[in-house]
Structure formats: structure tokens, C-alpha cells
Amino acid sequence: MDRSLSALWAQRSAAFRKEVAPYLQYMAQSGFPGFVVLLLIVLMIGYAGLLRDMPPQLPLVPIGVAVLTPIVAWSPLRTWLLPPDLVFLAPREPGMPVYLRRSRRRGLVPGMLALCAALALYWPLCRAAGLDVPWGPAAAGLLALLKALQTAGAWRERQLAWPGARRLLRLLRWVLTAAALTALLTQPLWLTAGFAALLAALYAAAAQLPQRHGMPWERLVAEEARTRRGWYRFFGAFIDVPVLPARVSRRPYLAWLGARVAYRHAAAYRYLLTLTLTRTELGGILLRLTALGALTGYLTGAAPLLGGWGAGAVYLLFVLIVAVQVGALRQAHRHSIWRHLYPLPERGREQALLLLARLATGAGALLMWLPMGAALTLRHGLAAPAGAALLLAAAYVLLLHPRRLRAAIRRDEEEG
Amino acid sequence: MDTVLEVKQLTGGYSPRRPVLHELSFDVRPGEMVGLLGLNGAGKSTIIKHVLGLMKPHRGEVMIRGVSLEQDPQTYRSSYGYVPETPVLYDELTVSEHLRLGGMAYDVAEPDYRARSERLLREFNMTPKREAFSGHLSKGMKQKVMIMNALLPEPPLYMIDEPFLGLDPLGIRSLLERLVQVKEAGAAVLMSSHILATLETYCDRFLVLHHGRLVAQGTLDDVRRAAAGEPDTLEEAFYRLVSEEGGDGPLA
Numbered sequence A: 001m002d003r004s005l006s007a008l009w010a011q012r013s014a015a016f017r018k019e020v021a022p023y024l025q026y027m028a029q030s031g032f033p034g035f036v037v038l039l040l041i042v043l044m045i046g047y048a049g050l051l052r053d054m055p056p057q058l059p060l061v062p063i064g065v066a067v068l069t070p071i072v073a074w075s076p077l078r079t080w081l082l083p084p085d086l087v088f089l090a091p092r093e094p095g096m097p098v099y100l101r102r103s104r105r106r107g108l109v110p111g112m113l114a115l116c117a118a119l120a121l122y123w124p125l126c127r128a129a130g131l132d133v134p135w136g137p138a139a140a141g142l143l144a145l146l147k148a149l150q151t152a153g154a155w156r157e158r159q160l161a162w163p164g165a166r167r168l169l170r171l172l173r174w175v176l177t178a179a180a181l182t183a184l185l186t187q188p189l190w191l192t193a194g195f196a197a198l199l200a201a202l203y204a205a206a207a208q209l210p211q212r213h214g215m216p217w218e219r220l221v222a223e224e225a226r227t228r229r230g231w232y233r234f235f236g237a238f239i240d241v242p243v244l245p246a247r248v249s250r251r252p253y254l255a256w257l258g259a260r261v262a263y264r265h266a267a268a269y270r271y272l273l274t275l276t277l278t279r280t281e282l283g284g285i286l287l288r289l290t291a292l293g294a295l296t297g298y299l300t301g302a303a304p305l306l307g308g309w310g311a312g313a314v315y316l317l318f319v320l321i322v323a324v325q326v327g328a329l330r331q332a333h334r335h336s337i338w339r340h341l342y343p344l345p346e347r348g349r350e351q352a353l354l355l356l357a358r359l360a361t362g363a364g365a366l367l368m369w370l371p372m373g374a375a376l377t378l379r380h381g382l383a384a385p386a387g388a389a390l391l392l393a394a395a396y397v398l399l400l401h402p403r404r405l406r407a408a409i410r411r412d413e414e415e416g
Numbered sequence B: 001m002d003t004v005l006e007v008k009q010l011t012g013g014y015s016p017r018r019p020v021l022h023e024l025s026f027d028v029r030p031g032e033m034v035g036l037l038g039l040n041g042a043g044k045s046t047i048i049k050h051v052l053g054l055m056k057p058h059r060g061e062v063m064i065r066g067v068s069l070e071q072d073p074q075t076y077r078s079s080y081g082y083v084p085e086t087p088v089l090y091d092e093l094t095v096s097e098h099l100r101l102g103g104m105a106y107d108v109a110e111p112d113y114r115a116r117s118e119r120l121l122r123e124f125n126m127t128p129k130r131e132a133f134s135g136h137l138s139k140g141m142k143q144k145v146m147i148m149n150a151l152l153p154e155p156p157l158y159m160i161d162e163p164f165l166g167l168d169p170l171g172i173r174s175l176l177e178r179l180v181q182v183k184e185a186g187a188a189v190l191m192s193s194h195i196l197a198t199l200e201t202y203c204d205r206f207l208v209l210h211h212g213r214l215v216a217q218g219t220l221d222d223v224r225r226a227a228a229g230e231p232d233t234l235e236e237a238f239y240r241l242v243s244e245e246g247g248d249g250p251l252a
Helices: A002-029 A032-052 A060-073 A090-129 A137-159 A163-186 A189-208 A217-236 A252-259 A265-279 A281-302 A305-331 A346-380 A383-415 B044-052 B073-078 B095-105 B110-123 B139-151 B169-184 B196-202 B220-226 B234-242
Strands: B005-012 B021-028 B033-038 B059-064 B080-083 B157-161 B188-192 B205-210 B213-218
Touching: A002 A032, A002 A090, A002 A217, A032 A090, A032 A281, A032 A305, A060 A090, A060 A137, A060 A163, A090 A137, A137 A163, A137 A189, A137 A217, A163 A189, A217 A281, A217 A305, A252 A265, A265 A281, A265 A305, A265 A346, A265 B095, A281 A305, A281 A346, A305 A346, A305 A383, A346 A383, B005 B044, B021 B044, B021 B059, B021 B188, B021 B213, B033 B044, B033 B169, B033 B196, B033 B234, B044 B059, B044 B080, B044 B157, B044 B188, B080 B139, B095 B110, B095 B139, B110 B139, B139 B157, B139 B169, B157 B169, B169 B188, B169 B196, B196 B234, B205 B220, B205 B234, B213 B220, B213 B234, B220 B234
Parallel strands: B033 B188, B033 B205, B080 B157, B157 B188
Antiparallel strands: B005 B021, B005 B059, B205 B213
């Protein structure tokens, strides 16, 4: 039984690779890899500049904790489980540990590699800044152990019966991980090891309390569906992909955006698309991208990268990425039956899409510009690159991107 | 105007070479409820899709209040409310946001939208769920959202495809009561269902569809007369009409 479940895992893993292979090919042809390489080169130039000319007040410990915590704590799990498994695989639950062991192993290897890459970038910065951070096989071993423990913790969270308890325990794990990392970057190693053991015991004790399932079938099926949606959303930027049901977050802090749309016949599409933008994963991606762009803008502006012009270039790259993401809104409800049934003119959808694209990309571009612009102008008096970046971003967001988006919408309409 | 929906000589289907519907002609008048009966695959949903304008007729025409979809899409689409067999909702909208979007799409005046949506939420016991996302609703509740959205604009024609699937007994009663009210107010209702006893109680006329052809249409008496042996109930008449050729001749 166990061997057949292990074979099933391998079969499903291979099936997913086969399923996404054509999309990977489209992605490779799209010029996206070139774009990523360009972005990496720009970032590496900035990184080298930072190593050469380290700003004295750069808060390296908080940056280290902020960068390393998600890499250490994030523990995804590909289980390939599908809704029919609740009926057909559930009777084989006793054999499932073999199946899940393969999933855990699959998740841990890329996580460890990401951790190594992050450390390879972070330690030289600490050395350049003259920060006395423990380094060596013992520290790396402790980090690897911490990462492996996260997999166990994340599994326990998946088992919890109540979503509230699950979220709370996950928050606790992330906070404790951040605390352990802070200790690692500021204290002697032996002290950190003891502190981390204490935190792990605290987490283990907290994890005993809430009710849990032995095998959290529904949670795993939902998580798998979310991961697949993520992949398809990514591929959707390059080629038409099957539409998977969207995951929805309420985001009450953005509720005013939908509520502000006036109750009018002509505003129906704007109302729908505003709610789509604020509640689906697209909204989450835009928020995270804007935050990352703002942080990168601040760091490259504070450096200042290539006399401020490098900071401007990185900023414009982020504006481009945000615009591409906002453009994905045109796929929302593209095949919805109500588009053909509601008494609404088709052009109304296009107008609403263009307006929202301008507003969302414009807001993101402005929020990302502010920290970079402030760092460049106020700290270094470099108004020219800051102003040029803002002007170019405005021209792209208000003129070029809407024109491209309109052409893409009309192309979609012709394709049906 | 003496008809709301008029279907003339409609032949249609997914492929021009293999029509599913053959030369169908019928109408639905103001103030009447017409039941659409047929086995699985008989063509009920295909008729509804043609009326909705989601499929193009191979031959014949479909008019709502004397207007075809090609003549005036805006008027045509404003003239019907539709409840599909499977609820189709936006995952990221709550129940009350669906009602607001429906009100905006059908250009219902804002005060009317407010009053009607409150009343519908109350009648269908959905007030506690008004802020719930559609993904968190049971199938019956999703169907209630579809029904409320169809009722909100108070259109002259209602097209309702298998509305009772998943609805609880109170939901079924609320729906039927509301359909009787809109019918008495002058609206036309075309409803397909397999629950023949309910159709018999509530519908004024019937369309019996078999292999894409109308094998009987008219009042209960007309349908009974079309079936062999003039059975007493709609269910028995339907059974005889679809289990024999053409509706006459002895039962096997």
C-alpha cells in the first residue's frame, strides 16, 4: 500500500511537470528570463556598490531579520492532493505518512538553497559594515536546524482544526523565528542556541493546546489548489491559461475603495473590477510588490545607486512589473456568463479597466517613488534622477501602458 | 402587447449540422407561468440559452416584447431576469454586493434597489448572510442569491432553469410565492423543472420537449389529451409522452 502511494506521489509530481511544461516554454520565449537577468544584473551592480561604499547608518540587523525570517519560516508543501482524494484516498490514510514525507523533502531542498543564497549575500554585507555576526559551520548548522524545525511547525499548523488557532500559531512561529534570528545576529552563538531551544519548547507547548486533525485533508487540498492558482496566474502573464477559481481576502482596510464607487448604471463594471482588484490575489500581489518596490527604492536611493540614476532605473523596473500585474485584471471575468447577460455596453468594461489600470498603477508608482525620491533629494540633493524617474513613470502609467492595455483588450475580444 | 416571449420556428444547437432543437414555436404571455418539461438532454437548457442570446438560432427568431437581440441588445437584455441551473457568482463579492451590482447593471433606481434588496434578503432568510462571500455559502444559499438577483430588477420576463436544486423547503416556498406575485403583477415566467407536481400546481401552461421537439404544449388538459389514454396527472401524461412515439398508441 505504502509503495503504491509513494508511486502515486511520483506520478502526480511528473504529471504536474508535464502539465506546466508548455507554459514554461511560452514563458521562456516571452523575454521574461532576459528581464529577470537584467534585473539581477542591476541589483548585483547595486549590491557591489553597496559593498564598496557602505552607508554607515544602514540598519543591517533589522534588514537581516526582515529578509531571513520569511526565508526561514516559509514552509510550502506540494501534496498534489485534489478534492476527489477526500473520497478515494481518505480510506488509505494510514499509509499517507510515506506520501507526505516525499512532499516535505521536496519543500525543504529549495528552502535550504534559498537560505544559502540569502546568507551568501548577507554575510559579506555584515563583514563590509564591520558587524560582528557569528559565522561559520556552527551558525549555518543552527540556521539549517531552525529551517528544518519550521517544516514540523508548519505541518502542525496545517493540522489545527480552527482557522483562527492556525493563524495565531503561525504568527507565533514567525515572531519566535524573528526573535531567534535577532539573537543569532546580535548574540554569541551558544547563547542563541540556548535561546532558540527555549523558543522551540515554547512553540511546541503552544502547539499542544488546540484541537487538531491527524490528516488535515481539506486544508491540504485547499493549499494545493492555491499553489496551482499561483502558478497559473504567473503563466497567465504570458499566455492564456485555464481559469482557476480565485482566492478571496476581505482586506477591510481597502473596503472604502469599492464603497466609494457611486451607485450608477455606467459605473457597474468599475464597481465589479474595483472589488476584484482589492479582494483577489492580484490585490495582494500589488500590495507586496509596492512594499518591496518602496523598500528597494529607499535602499537604492540611500546608497545612492550609480549616482541616483541606477535607483531611478530600478524604480522604473518596479513600475513596469506593477503595470504588468495590473494588466492581468483584463483576464478577470473575461469568460463570465454575466458579461453576456447583463444589460451593460461592452465598451464600459474597457473604460473601467483602463481607468482602474491608471489609478492602481499610478498609486503604486507614487508610493514607490516617495521613499526613493526622499532619499535622493533630501539626503543627497540628487533632484535630477528623482525627477526624471517620476516623469518617465508618469508618462508610462498615464499614456503608454493604457494604450498597450487597450490593444490587448481588443485583441482578447477578437479572440473571443 | 399580448406576448412577452415569442419563439418562432426555432431550429438551433451547438453545430449547424446537428441541430438540437427542431422548429419550435411557442410564446409566453404577460401574467402567466409556463413550465418547460423534458428528460435530461431533451433541449430545455438549449432553449433557454437561445432566449438568453448565448446561442444563435440556425433558423427562426426569438423576440422579447417584440424586440430581437440584434435589434436592440440593451432593451432585450434589460427585459429578463435569469436563474441558471448552477449558481454562477463572483467569488470576491458578498451577497449584498451582488445585489448592488445587479441593481447597477439593470439600472434600478437607488431607492428602489435599497428597498427591494432589503425585502429580498428578509424573504429568503439571507439577512444574516448579507456580508458573506459567495464561496462561503451553501449551494442552496448561492441559488437564493441568483434568485434574488433575478427578482431585483422586476423584469417583464423571468427565465428560471431548475430552480429547486439545493433549495431548502422555506426557500422553495419563498420562490414560488414570489413567482406567483410577479405573475399576478403582469410578468411572464418560463420555468424548467423535473419536479412535475410543483409545475402542475403553479404553471398555467406547459411545453413538453422530447428529443428537441415539442411533443405537447398548452394547458394541463391539452397535455393530458396529447398523451395516450388522457391520464389524470401531469406526471403520468409526461411519462406517456416521452416513453412512446408521438404520444399516441398504447403503452408498452
